Amino acid sequence: MNWKKRNAKCGELTQEQISQNFILNGWIHNVRDMGGLIFIDLRDRYGIMQLVIEPENNPELAEKAKDLKSEFVIWAEGTLRLRSNPNPKIPTGYIELLLADFGIVNKSDLPPFEIVDDLETNEETRLRYRYLDLRRPALQRNFIIRNKLYQIMHRYFEEQGFLEVETPILMKSTPEGARDFLVPSRINKGKFYALPQSPQIFKQILMVSGFDKYIQIVKCFRDEDLRSDRQPEFTQIDMEMSFIDAEDILTVTEGFFAKVWKEILNIDLQVPFKRMCYEEAMGRFGSDKPDLRFGMEIVNINEIVKHSEFKVFADTLAMNNGNIALINAKGAGSYSRKQLDNLTEFAKKYGAKGLAYIKFDKGEINSPIAKFLKSEELEAIKQAANAEDGDLLLISSDEKYRSLTILGALRLEMARQLGIMEKVRNTYSFHWVVDFPLFEYDAEENRYVAMHHPFTSPKDEDIAMLDKDPSQAKAKAYDLVVNGAELGGGSIRIHDNEIQQKMFKLLGLSDEDAEEKFGYLLKALKFGAPPHGGIALGLDRIVMTLAGTENIRDVIAFPKTTTGTSLMDGAPTGVDEKQLAELGIAVLKQ
């Protein structure tokens, strides 16, 4: 094929290289034939360079250039020179390449959308032509960040003495937790592998093997519904260590993030990160992953209204676990009825039956519940909320965690609406959330489920609690939270076979079930398992945070849509009867 190897990159040429000869390769971004002059914008992944043809001096080349179209791939050879009419808006805007020759390496169909960053083409089209969308500089930049993160991770953990070990992608299905993706076995008809939700059990077993510092960048798979920050396959930085306690894991992790933020964003993170226990995070921010870049904390007013005759409040307080609390949305006092109705709708998504409010607008108090409150109660609420004219108090009265969750969601929503989120962009608040409950009660299944996972160690002082009141037991678990996003979570694991068996029992697993599902782990733990623990960091979400994007699709090269399909290749699809027959599988007619 007729093409020449480039000796320069579009975006990296400089004025110092004037008069030198270069060969560039790239896609044609734009061609402008001005009659007198022909301008060609050439793009590679490093940037854009303008090429010029002077038909007067080179009529054959001008003739040849008539065929050129957007997105053709060409090689271009010429001399770098200063532009007489520079464009300071683009990085290479002061120089141009006077073309001596070029060749069309490949032609291109007309692209279905223009490949520029400020495009607003709908996502469906862009996902269908993902390879074109990925040419956009903004997306290229995200993958440069992602690559840097890989490199820093490998360097850092090797320096710390970690060993990278690969764990199986085809493994045994474990129905606890998320739904598994299943892979049928041809050789063992009727049997299935599962894709790992995480390499959790394998890495623990590696601890038994003496790999006392394990690290892996690993794909994980969960067959659950998608969100803007959740894909069915995603990447984890998975880590585990032996003969350590939680402090060691937090320290190693903090060192890693400090290095990443320094090398990629040139930001010095303060280590160690702050810590907050689960109860406090819920109580103050209504979330186990609170965004600590701003205040608007939840204020409990149970005491203030405990003698209130307002039926909603009285009913709530009569409950076992009733909670009446509020947030103060400063500056939202002029919200209209419609805006407040919308907030109520918003709260209802989180299970609220309604949403009470008190507006302090232009010296007046406006509230549908004011008539039920004594003036000293109103005044006390105002004091407690630190409210002044122009503020809006949003009040939730409900079961404790429900009301906290509602207020936590409203807090984020109000921060968005009031422009607070915009103000704290590009600031980073790292902290650990610790002291999670070991169990969560699942009302539907009428049993306890592990809040983290069933291998999480209870706190030493809570082991006795397992027999008395499991709901009170705390776990040696920790989540890393950055700007309201959970970037990772881990725990000290149970290395004692007996405690592990007790855990399974509390989770409602019979001895037989535990043996059937996790017997291989239980057995391994019997062979001198060292105390161990680790953490899994969500690599995609770390890149999202570094890149400042809200959507995980921006940091994954070939992502899925919200229904789990890939618009580019059409997966998932049906398969040949022959393939199914080989696997011994019949598909039910839908």
Next chain:
RNA sequence: GGAGUUGUAGCUCAGUUUGGUUAGAGCGCCUGCCUGUCACGCAGGAGGCCGCGAGUUCGAGUCUCGUCAGCUCCGCCA
């Protein structure tokens, strides 16, 4: 499993409230002109299953029902 929202030219959108001749605009594309463009400019042109399917109606882009797809959220995500 549920809710919201969007779907009209290659792309971005208007038109839907109040059904009515031949469905519009900008960008892009094609042809021509233009010696410094970089959102170039000027003139002309091509381009439509109004997501899909039923229904109501003399008549549906517009109303009704269903359905599909993208996005966002709740549930779910040990």
